[in-house]
Amino acid sequence: MTVTVDGTVTSGFGRGKEFVSLEGYSRQFQGVLGYEPYPGTLNLDLSRSVDGQFERLEARRIDGWQDGDRSFGIVYCYPATIVDADESVRLHAIVPKRTDHDTSTLELISPVALRERFELSDGASISIRIESAPSETETVDSGSLSN
Template sequence: MSVLAESAVGHDELAVLKLLALEGGLEGDVKISCSRLAERLDASNQTASRRLQRLETATLLERDTVSDGQWVAITEEGERVLRAEYEEYRRIFETGTEIELDGTVTSGMGEGRHYISLSGYKRQFEERLGYEPFPGTLNVELREESVRRRSAVASLEPIPIDGWEDEERTYGPAVCQPATIETATGETYEGAHTIAPERTHHDEDQLELIAPDKLREELDLADGDHVTVYVGEEDGGPASPAESTADGGDER
């Protein structure tokens, strides 16, 4: 699902958001009148006002109306939408686009080991990722800037992991993207994948990674260590696993 669909606004509203960003709306409040905005958009005052209202309702901007106009500021959610759009244009005009995410290693709740080992997921990992993952995830708590940047991952083509069910319960679908991990000492690991449940809302500040090896041992990592994760696309396709892994399953 695209970011625009999630926020319930269309491309006309996105054009307004971009214009406000160019006016300085990402740095703080900017003052603009509906007549001036309408002139920039080549639209009526009513149309300009309606688009601002939709952006405000979608929590993409905040505004304060005064007698001679209004003060507007783009919210963090609005910046997330613009960043995702930016990443899609990068995919059009640049090759080998990667999204860089920074964070620190943290312990999860230990559930990843169980879910990644379930047969319904494991079979798909082997078929679609090309390996059987180590039973556990490397959990990374993202820094604030990377939490905002993470929305751009939605513009990448995922590797889908289908939901399935057994006699006891139903297991949800997930998505993966290829990832390379770099430590603070310059050690790198290629061939890992991010994994997240296929749903709109999950812990945006938590990133989970799987690989055929135990990443903590391969990269000599401990809780609190800084890592940079480069998320990209496979040549030709999609990415990763399970509903409950987003709740965290650390490598043990």
């Protein structure tokens, strides 16, 4: 099962770099997804809300954690592909349980800087195909688009 969404590249709040770089998340991304994400997220303003659309898809879960008196929430990760891209790059749509974004914004992570790799600037339109994560028993293949 897949969900395809259309969106426009937009600048986010600038907090993605901070969050994906935190040890509690980066260590789990490496273990669960098989890569350390580029420090930042690519944000898309979607043409329609994704509220409820991912419920049919299986996600990989990044657990919440504590650092002193600060707590960080669960993040759900879905393998994704940029539709009609000339090259394939590993990426995941991430859905944090706690976020400042509403369901009409989607964040993407990848081991590469997606803006630079695909020459994307604010206002660029792209389509993203989001899939179910494979079962936990399947191994992570660093060369595949999804894991």
